[in-house]
Amino acid sequence: MSHRAYVKTAAAEALCRTGADRLWRVPAPERALVLGYHRVVEDGTRAGSSVPAMTIRTSTLERQLDELGRCFRFVTLDELAAGLESGRTAGRPVVAVTFDDGYRDVYEHALPLLRRKGIPGAVFVVTDLVGTEGLLxxxxxxxxxxxxxxxxxxxxxxxxxxxxxxxxxxxxxxxxxxxxxxxxxxxxxxxxxxxxxxxxxxxxxxxxxxxGPFEPRPELQVLDWDMVRALHRAGFTVGSHTCTHVLLTREGPERVRIELAASRRRLEGELGSPIRHLAYPDGRFDEAVIGAAADAGYAFAYTTCQHRDRRRPLLTISRRLLWEDSCRAAGGGFSPSLLRCQVQGVFDVARRCRQEHESSPAARLEPLPA
Ligand SMILES: [Zn+2]
Ligand SMILES: [Zn+2]
Incomplete structure (x- = not known):
């Protein structure tokens, strides 16, 4: 375990000892928290082929949710977003649980866990990949x-x-x-x-x-449409994560428009209900992307950092990303203190957002000729 992990654990435990755990400082002013996860794997699974920080075991997810449930009320993403829209923030703070990329294991492992615990979820899918063998x-x-x-x-x-x-x-x-x-x-x-x-x-x-060529990686497969529909029927909010998971701040305006509009249309056709939520791939947004999301008809869009656009706060809703090791103490076990610090943004200063949220046409390279 690294020196950094020891420092973080010690800092988190000291903070909680000094009384920070008496009141979870809930993200002001909305008293609403949106969590972001990716893959959910069975206990004992080695996450070798997965990008680091994108995987959590079901038992760790359950411990994180149990801890959060001590302070927050779990709500659907629709309910949370409606609260933000109306500005009504009375009562217990709320939390919504979201999963990006639409990995198949969300259906296989997250759905049964959330069902058993009576916790609603949301999934953001990459529509061109759904039902294919393709990997992200x-x-x-x-x-x-x-x-x-x-x-x-x-x-x-x-x-x-x-x-x-x-x-x-x-x-x-x-x-x-x-x-x-x-x-x-x-x-x-x-x-x-x-x-x-x-x-x-x-x-x-x-x-x-x-x-050398790719070998099959069944563990990295995404959902098929029957699974997306089953999640929807089970109460999951389903949102768009674009057609092909392009980082929108890196693409030209026409590609951005298509990625946002076509994915929404596809989801509405497959599910037969309106799609209002978008998660920016890798949380990447700038002014032009926010405008394109509004034009494509999204009411709510989610980032992965704490920057908001004051003029369009509902299209820059912050999320806290969590994964297997995000709340692991230096000793190796799950640390409720670290979870609180992650949620409260105690480490934000040390881990600044390095994204450029200003629109920069120079950053948008045109596609290569075929
Ligand atoms: Zn993603
Ligand atoms: Zn940012």
Whole structure:
């Protein structure tokens, strides 16, 4: 366990000892909290192929929810959003539980758990992937990069060569014996931040040539439409996470428009009910993206940081992302103190949002020619 984990655990426990746990400081002024999760796996599962910080075991999820239930009332995302819209915030603070990306394990593991506990949920799906064998772009890229980083530095430098061939400079991937040390996760973050989806697809075609083709990864599969409908019937709020999980701040206006409008239309057609909620992939938004979300007919959109647009607060609703190790004490066990600190944003200063929320046309590269 790292030095940082010890410091965090000690800080969290000290804070809670000094009385911070008597009142959970609920995010003001709304007294409403939205949690964001991704994959939910069975106990004993090794999360080897998953991007770090995207997986939680069912037993850990249950402990987090039990702890939160001591202070919050669990509500549907519809109810929480309606409260924000009307400005009515009386009574016990509320919490809604959301799952991004529409992994199949949300149906297999989260649904039974939430049902048993009487807790409502919400799922944000990537509509073009639903019912296909396809994997999410970040999972495909992470699998390829993990394989690339498992290679010796000399072999890995081919990666840098490939990138330079595409006209990219991503220092973490410059590789070679003298290159900066890196890892697959760091490279994934750098690449997702650097390029629009079309460039990443092109890069992956090249990577496959260097490290070999994909093997089937059933654990990373997403929902099919029967499962989405079953979740909806079970009371889940279903929202859009775009058609193909593009990071909207990296795409041109036409692609943004299609990703937002077509995913909403598809969901409404499949479920036969209005779709009002959107989760920005990777929480990425700027002014242009917020405008496009409004134009596409979304009433509520969710981020993954604490920045809000004061003019359109309902299209920049903050969420707290949680995962298996987000509340793990230095000793290894679940720490209620750490959960409280995460929810209250105690560590926000140390972990600043590095996103650019100003619209920047320069950041929006046009797709590569075919
Ligand atoms: Zn996502
Ligand atoms: Zn931010």
């Amino acid at each position: 772009r970040h999972d495909r890229l992470y699998l390829l990069l993990s394989r690339a980083f498992a290679q010796p530095p000399a072999a890995r430098s081919r990666l840098g060569h490939v990138l330079r061939g595409l006209g990219w400079r991503v220092p973490i991937l410059e590789g070679g014996e003298d290159g900066p040390p890196g890892n697959a996760y760091g490279a994934l973050r750098a690449l997702l931040e650097a390029a629009p989806a079309a460039h990443l697809e092109r890069l992956m075609d090249e990577l496959v040539r260097v490290v």
